[in-house]
Amino acid sequence: MARITFAGESLIAQKQGAKEVLQITRFIYANVPGLDPNTPVDRAATKPPASQIVHSYDIPAGNSGYVNPNQVVYSSMLGSDIGDFDWNWMGLESAEGVLFAVAYLPLQQKRRNIPPLQIGNNVTRNILVEYSGAQELTGITIDASTWQHDFTVRLKGIDERERLSNRDVYGRACFFGDGLQVEKVGTDYKVKPGLAYIEGIRIHNPSSVTIPGTTVPTTICIDVALERKLNDVVARYSFTNGVTKNDYTDKLGTRHYCITLAEVTTQGIHDRRPVEAITSSLVEHFASRTWVNSELDRKADIGTTLNSYGITDALPNLNPLPSGSYDLHGADYAFVSAKVEPHLCQNCYWNGINWLRHDITKPAVVLFASAGTLLVRRAEAGANPIAWTTTDEVRNSSNTYSSADIDQLLTTVNKAINKKADKATSLSGYGITDALPNLNPLPGGSYDLHGASYAFVSAQLESHLCQNCYWNGTQWMRHDTTRPAVALVAGNGGLRVQHVPPGPNPIVFSSAAQVVDTERRATTQSAGIAPIATLEQLDAGVDDSLIVPPQKLRWGFSISLSANGYIAFPRWLGGLVVQWGNAYISENNTQFLFPIAFPNNCFVLNVGTGENTTGAAEVMNIKPGSLSKTGFIGLATATSTYPYIAIGH
Template sequence: MSQTVITQAFEQWKAQQAVSNTAIVLDEFVFANVPGLNPATPINRAETLPPAAQIVYRQGITRKGVVNENAVVHSVVLGADVGDFSFNWIGLINKASGTLAMIVHAPVQQKLKTADGQQGNVLTRSFLMEYNGAQSETRITTPAETWQIDFTARLAGVDERQRLENLDVYGAGAFYGDGFLVAKAGTGYSVTKGVGYVGGLRAELTENKAITVGAKPAKVFLDVCFTGSLVSAWQTQATLTVAGALTDYEKSGVKHYVFAIASIDAAGNVTDLRPMGSLGDQALNKRVDLKYTAQDATTVQKGIVQLSSDTNSAAETLAATPKAVKAAYDLAAAKYTAVDASTVQKGIVQLNSATNSTAENQAATPKAVKAAYDLAAAKYTAVDASTVQKGIVQLTSAVDSVSEALAATPKAVKAANDNANGRVPSGRTVNGKQLTDDINITAQDIFNGQAVSIPNAVDLNTLTVPGLYFQVANIQAFNGANYPEALAGSLEVYRHAGVTQVYRVYNSSRCYVRIFYGDTWTAWARDYDTLNKPTPQELGALPVGGTAVAASKLATTRYINGAAFDGTGNVTLSAAAIGSYTKAESNALFQPLGSYTPAGQAYTKAESNARYQLMNSASLGANGWFRDTSTGMLIQYGKVAVSTDGQGVAFPLAFSIVPSLSLNINSGTYGDIGATSVSTTSFVLKASQKNTIGYIAIGR
């Protein structure tokens, strides 16, 4: 079994390319034979290229193709003219930077070359890269061909057929036991682990999961999709989302099916919306509910729940309808009262007193509902106002209560009594603060309690509701879309004529801002501060030690102190060339005329020329020379023992012009002497006798 990863080095390099708006280019495959490599062991994402001795072959990309907006494929074909070698390691790199992007560990494979009549093999290897914005960042536009990726339309068809078959069995939503049950504990909410079906896809929550609930009222949605890469096993992914509304949708070619599993009202109370069991189970549950029937057609209009029997309802657990609860309110308002104690036997819900009902938490039992029906049928009427103090359940009218929609909670009757007396229930809170006295809402109540966690793989373009959001994990940001950086951080959303988003990276002071107006988001604009300064390139400035101007940008040849500069090589300038001498240069070139100590570390030419003259040079041997450095005059002298007429003599130094030459006899017999063939480097002596001849030559 092979292992494949995208390296950490690629993620870092990709981020750098994005900052400079440079395309992601991967252009070379590297094959290696790594001793002791176990292809079943997970790959370390920090792994680098193997040593050069283990690399057996390199080849440029044969073909690139785009699969979708978030997936591209790079392929190489190793022809029969390549080989022989074995490999168990494959890497995909950017050749210019040496960045290793992807790695495959595989069992050892052979690549054979056609030779000596033996047919070699042809191998094709591909890397499929999946990350947000892969197509736009690599700028690959050519569709991938079928030989580059191993998938068929039939596989997708099989998956869809199975989903539809499940839909026939489970319907739009089906759940078992406490699977995906939303519960509230204190001010927090959680979802219970278990199994459910949404849109024909089986979803499983392996452990209880806490969820963050922001603005209320809201619903909790289970978002399920079936997805995976082209080279991996596909699986169901389930996401919990808290929102006001959410419907089925499609993203990046993947269909998402959505079902509301619970609703949360403005007070934070949870209502379970999960259908239990398959469609067959759900139909059976409905048939069980039909054992209660209305006595006549008029009760249908009134919404009264009526027992099928007046004598046997001890085991019944029907919920009270909204109209039954309204009956409780009307009785509390003293419109009807019980005539005798028999109403107790019929399950009338009654408070103990008008002032003390803290212990009451009765649910509206089936007998209470039946009592409401009987009262509606005028079997009981109010006789005095004292029943107001007791809160008897009674409908206001036998014919008109269609518009009522009160919820039948266990403390509904108590609430009716409390409201009649102008009291807010003592258990009610604001941001967790009991309403027993006046309260003050602080900034901490807003910022600490109302920030909303951003789930995994969320597109920030969808977050336009004003508020405070936060992302806790780098990987969740990486899986998402339209983050300024794939890092955790906080998000502030503001409304105006459009929307403003401000994103702050969690581990630095880097901050980004963008605007949504009309139908378009602007690019993220980065704020700079003392810890995050802009680069010279971002300012349009020249970097320290960088190239001033590229050769291609020079319109004409430029000169630096007379040295032509065309951008093809370096120009080195001495201190003298830029108008000054160093102390060492002055001391080497000049002889001091007097004592002078400069204030700086270098003399200007004007200072040196005013206080120094160039130093002369000489060689003071038997055959020597003297040079006046200021004028360039060269004087050379020497003695020559003449051994033969026509003897040649060479000057110690070469003149730049033919010098003036003078001869004299230093010793020996006097005779005729002369010189011919005088040049810048030598002359020829003419002598009638052997003599020692002296000479002096003057020139430059």
């Protein structure tokens, strides 16, 4: 790996200070005897002697490119007409003759093509260097992807397919709950932390962000893009304050997507986010859409129970409830299953044509399973028939942080009780009180377990909500072997999801996923759910029931372990910054920049001694008044490299 020399770092600082273009003009190849390619590059070394330099390559203008604003790459291409030589040392040299960067390699061969005696080879070597503002300082305008042969196009295609897949699921924009909602805190406007998908790009805002310079009226937008970073592509986002922004492509060819978060007026904040109530909790348990679609014979002179008639193919009402409520009361197990769509409904039912509310003054919700997916529909109070306002997927622990399809849990109980022509055709006709009446007859063998205020499906050991599957007393079977099956199981005090793809009967459930439950709190002894700590809570260090993710643990901490480096502690550890470096000076009044600027103050700067050409100690002083948060001006007794250390905040 190539390393920038101390002389190269000094040249960068000089060019930045003088606002001049840094020009890297040639590659140097050398064969250094005894060079170990596994040893670190000597950043203080100079060019090898002329006797060891085997080739020099002037870099054409088209052989320099940028990877991103902080990375540039230089390329040399040695054709088969060049040779013969071996090399194990490679360097970059500036237009001023300064050795800028060096790389050590195992011994390489370059052979010239001499037909028919010798077959030559072509050699291409690249050196990538990284430092702040590299593209601007070098003036390179060519994107390296136009001439570097890599997997950029392939990887970009993968990223784009993933983005489009997410967009198919979440649409143009989808904000989870109050994530990234604009709020007023005192006199400031802030964007809340949270999660959102914008044009398929996942955005996680870990903490509240203050929007500067907010004047009313205004529009607050979020600008989102997938941006290259080293060998990765990451989601970048920023908040803008002013007029509404449209999607655009920047000068580097990166596509940006802009969504309005809120409009701020004198009347208040008008939220413009498309919001879905998506959380880590399970959708509440509601009554399932399933029922017995048959009629009971009536005989006035016989008893009032199923047993009185010897009826065995009806569901007994084992737990009679008042006010028209019902409990589908199983023994060890209970199931609700249907081939296409079973439903659990609260304050709603299907009359064969429309969805209707029991009580139009109250909201309605239905949990239903369809095509292997578990879904929830909601509607506020209002007139019948119902027009559903939202339809969301139900999430469990197997797909909590992704858009993968959730295999749904559906079940229906198909009941058929023989009729006798000479008897009554309803339960009430016989006076039977321990059976569940079919209050909402549906066509095609579908059922609605139609309770009044409440409806229950309960069992002592396990209760099941099944779609395209049922338990025959011995094994699990599919209604239709060409469709997927899923079962939601309540057992042993917990909820789990079992699902399988289409296949032959009997069913073998190979896996089970636990359903996310917000009541299961995380402790030091057991797994569960815990809230994410804010930076303020992390600073306070009091609450032991919060989760601190790596990003917050590292908030404000950075480190550069190089010859010119630094270590900056986070705010919650005091914010101390320690920097060190090696200042090469050949003339007095040379400006030296710290690796990073101190955010607040530089408390102390200590400069060590250097050596002159005879090995005698030399000193470098700091020009009075030149010490600042960004650097200092040196006054030395001789040309040398002087180590220093600076401490600040």
